[in-house]
Amino acid sequence: MLNANGLPQRALVIGGGSDLARAIVRELAVSGPLERVALLGPRRSSLERVAAELAAHLDACATFELDLRAATSSIADALAPALEWLGGLDSVLMAAGTLPDQEVADHDPRVVEEAFQVNGTGPAVALTVLADHLERAGAGQLIVLSSVAATVVRRRSYLYDASKAALDRFALGLADRLEPAIGVHIVRPIFVATRMTEGRPRPAVSLSAEQVARATVAGLQARRRIIWVPPLARPAIAAISVLPRRLVRRLPL
Amino acid sequence: MADHDGYRILEGWGRTPRSRALVRPVATADAVVDALRSPGPRPRLPRGLGRSYGDAALAAGGLVLDTTRLDGPIELEHATGVVRVDAGTSLARLGREVLRHGWFLPVTPGTKHVTVAGAIAADVHGKNHHRDGSIGQWLRRLWLATTAGVIELTPDDAALWATVGGMGLTGVIVRAEIQLIPVETRFVVDREVATRSLEETLEVLQEDATVRYAVAWIDATATGRHLGRGLVSFADHAPRDLLPATLARDPLELPNERVVPTPPDIVPTGVLSRATIRAFNTLWYERGRRRPASALVDLRTYFYPLDRVAGWNRLYGPRGFIQYQVVVPEAATHVLRSVLTSLAEGGHPSFLSVLKRFGAPSRGIMSFPRPWWTLALDLPARRPGLEALLARLDHEVLDNGGRIYLAKDGRLRPRVFRAMYPEHEEFQRERARLGALGLLASDLSRRLELD
Numbered sequence: 001m002l003n004a005n006g007l008p009q010r011a012l013v014i015g016g017g018s019d020l021a022r023a024i025v026r027e028l029a030v031s032g033p034l035e036r037v038a039l040l041g042p043r044r045s046s047l048e049r050v051a052a053e054l055a056a057h058l059d060a061c062a063t064f065e066l067d068l069r070a071a072t073s074s075i076a077d078a079l080a081p082a083l084e085w086l087g088g089l090d091s092v093l094m095a096a097g098t099l100p101d102q103e104v105a106d107h108d109p110r111v112v113e114e115a116f117q118v119n120g121t122g123p124a125v126a127l128t129v130l131a132d133h134l135e136r137a138g139a140g141q142l143i144v145l146s147s148v149a150a151t152v153v154r155r156r157s158y159l160y161d162a163s164k165a166a167l168d169r170f171a172l173g174l175a176d177r178l179e180p181a182i183g184v185h186i187v188r189p190i191f192v193a194t195r196m197t198e199g200r201p202r203p204a205v206s207l208s209a210e211q212v213a214r215a216t217v218a219g220l221q222a223r224r225r226i227i228w229v230p231p232l233a234r235p236a237i238a239a240i241s242v243l244p245r246r247l248v249r250r251l252p253l
Numbered sequence: 254m255a256d257h258d259g260y261r262i263l264e265g266w267g268r269t270p271r272s273r274a275l276v277r278p279v280a281t282a283d284a285v286v287d288a289l290r291s292p293g294p295r296p297r298l299p300r301g302l303g304r305s306y307g308d309a310a311l312a313a314g315g316l317v318l319d320t321t322r323l324d325g326p327i328e329l330e331h332a333t334g335v336v337r338v339d340a341g342t343s344l345a346r347l348g349r350e351v352l353r354h355g356w357f358l359p360v361t362p363g364t365k366h367v368t369v370a371g372a373i374a375a376d377v378h379g380k381n382h383h384r385d386g387s388i389g390q391w392l393r394r395l396w397l398a399t400t401a402g403v404i405e406l407t408p409d410d411a412a413l414w415a416t417v418g419g420m421g422l423t424g425v426i427v428r429a430e431i432q433l434i435p436v437e438t439r440f441v442v443d444r445e446v447a448t449r450s451l452e453e454t455l456e457v458l459q460e461d462a463t464v465r466y467a468v469a470w471i472d473a474t475a476t477g478r479h480l481g482r483g484l485v486s487f488a489d490h491a492p493r494d495l496l497p498a499t500l501a502r503d504p505l506e507l508p509n510e511r512v513v514p515t516p517p518d519i520v521p522t523g524v525l526s527r528a529t530i531r532a533f534n535t536l537w538y539e540r541g542r543r544r545p546a547s548a549l550v551d552l553r554t555y556f557y558p559l560d561r562v563a564g565w566n567r568l569y570g571p572r573g574f575i576q577y578q579v580v581v582p583e584a585a586t587h588v589l590r591s592v593l594t595s596l597a598e599g600g601h602p603s604f605l606s607v608l609k610r611f612g613a614p615s616r617g618i619m620s621f622p623r624p625w626w627t628l629a630l631d632l633p634a635r636r637p638g639l640e641a642l643l644a645r646l647d648h649e650v651l652d653n654g655g656r657i658y659l660a661k662d663g664r665l666r667p668r669v670f671r672a673m674y675p676e677h678e679e680f681q682r683e684r685a686r687l688g689a690l691g692l693l694a695s696d697l698s699r700r701l702e703l704d
Contacts, residue, residue: 223571
């Protein structure tokens with residue numbers, strides 16, 4: 001169950017091999033009562049590595065293969081054994097994501113398709129199954145890792161931005177449907193230095209996965225629906241969104 | 254917040270956590286048995302007036318039986334003060350009705366807005382625990398609804414002692430027979446002593462042997478040499494001949510209560526901030542120090558000061574609050590000090606803090622009270638760092654032979670709970686015998702992995 005401080009005992013993590021997932025699970029386990037975690041993702045090796053790192057902080061951690069590019073029915077099927085192993089579900093962490101190379105994507109529709117599958121449709125399909133599960137259970141929380149990118153479209157990464165926007169909007173709708181019995185928390189960080197963003201030009205201000213993890217846990221405790229990291233990202237985005245488009249497309253965002 | 258289909262969002266008095274369940278009112282014992290036997294969502298759980306602080310009266314996804322309509326006529330034996338009362342009757346109504354005939358509740362918690370069944374299920378204690386024990390001690394008979402029907406229990410039955418303090422997990426209490434205590438008036442004589450440190454507060458509190466009620470309010474925001482300063486109150490029911498002529502005419506009739514209306518549900522998170530909590534505690538302490546040492550106080554004012562503000566729990570804003578109540582053995586006063594210091598220094602000031610000495614252990618298998626010191630603190634919930642700090646304090650309490658009160662709890666962890674309450678195994682056996690396992694459960698029992 002979620003405790004009186006809004007923190008879970010059992011969590012299901014999609015994109016469990018990611019740096020952000022590892023950091024958030026670790027924060028929930030170290031400062032909260034989290035003790036049983038199912039990690040799901042496409043690569044067994046990344047999952048095992050994260051599970052090994054988290055082992056010291058958890059009672060039990062198991063890994064399950066899940067490919068969000070797969071057909072709808074196989075995504076639903078892949079969730080079942082994880083749910084059964086958990087025995088109860090307090091928290092869902094949606095941390096799956098891919099950062100496509102926009103220059104390649106500009107000319108390769110397959111990259112476009114895959115980005116939407118991993119960032120948009122796949123998560124939406126999985127969240128639909130899990131939201132139903134939580135709704136029947138009558139309690140719990142959904143944590144969806146979005147991005148400030150979901151709120152602004154940039155010339156040099158519009159595929160990523162658009163696919164994240166799809167997930168972000170979908171999660172907002174879920175929040176309208178599920179709250180207040182189920183907490184829905186949409187995390188919108190600025191650039192985070194992780195393996196996903198490795199090799200990309202790093203902006204002047206960036207975050208560590210641990211910073212995002214701390215902000216996420218504080219935000220869900222505060223019952224915040226949208227968690228901007230850092231909080232100043234919110235007015236910054238608001239400012240950008242009122243600028244004329246012909247100016248925005250030239251900004252070095 | 255009722256959905257079209259009878260589902261409702263339920264919260265405890267601390268307003269966190271919350272969950273959604275199907276809520277069905279039950280007005281008779283037969284209706285309770287039928288509801289327990291009926292098909293439909295599980296688990297099942299009785300709920301009274303919802304004054305437990307955490308998740309004891311929540312059953313996410315299940316069927317919650319609202320027992321507050323189980324409140325038929327109160328049967329009082331005028332000569333002996335034995336009362337038979339339906340389980341959904343509030344202590345407010347019971348106390349008012351029996352007072353007219355010169356009787357009063359043998360044990361009462363800090364609010365009168367609890368049901369008789371809720372009081373028994375939590376085995377509540379009052380300011381007189383050091384000499385009168387908890388409510389279970391005054392129980393003569395209990396009627397418990399199970400899937401097998403309504404069974405009558407006496408203090409010779411193990412099932413009664415599983416139900417006393419059993420948090421509603423053994424069956425649904427539908428009726429109880431309780432021994433009341435005689436009183437001559439609706440007043441208590443309250444004597445207050447201001448103390449300057451924790452040592453002094455503990456020392457003064459020990460002088461409780463000759464009074465019925467003894468409790469200390471603590472200024473939990475005071476630190477350093479003032480840590481644990483407070484106001485110790487000693488009180489007894491006022492005899493009739495002590496009343497001035499103006500009050501002696503109708504000494505057993507409670508006047509209508511004036512209640513400050515519920516604050517709107519838009520109180521922002523910051524109203525009870527570190528600064529306002531500190532200011533309130535300092536003011537209260539200084540005011541208390543200047544009050545006359547002894548006074549005649551109305552029962553309601555004395556026992557239920559917070560009932561004057563309906564819905565005062567909303568003052569904590571949307572994040573709610575946690576009541577952290579521990580009991581530790583006589584020698585473990587360093588744990589009290591550690592709890593007060595850690596929370597004050599960690600930036601988690603307690604708005605309202607109470608310290609008291611418990612008497613002999615209560616008899617319920619899962620009853621909370623046992624010797625010696627009990628400390629209760631109200632903390633704004635869901636603040637960064639609070640959970641980790643309380644988890645550390647849980648261990649300190651456990652390592653020193655103490656434990657946490659389940660009626661207040663919304664966050665204790667399964668392993669720590671099992672060590673604090675080794676009696677849980679016996680409790681589970683009684684639940685199995687009563688057919689309650691697999692049927693009755695709460696968010697609390699599932700969080701603690703009893704279910």
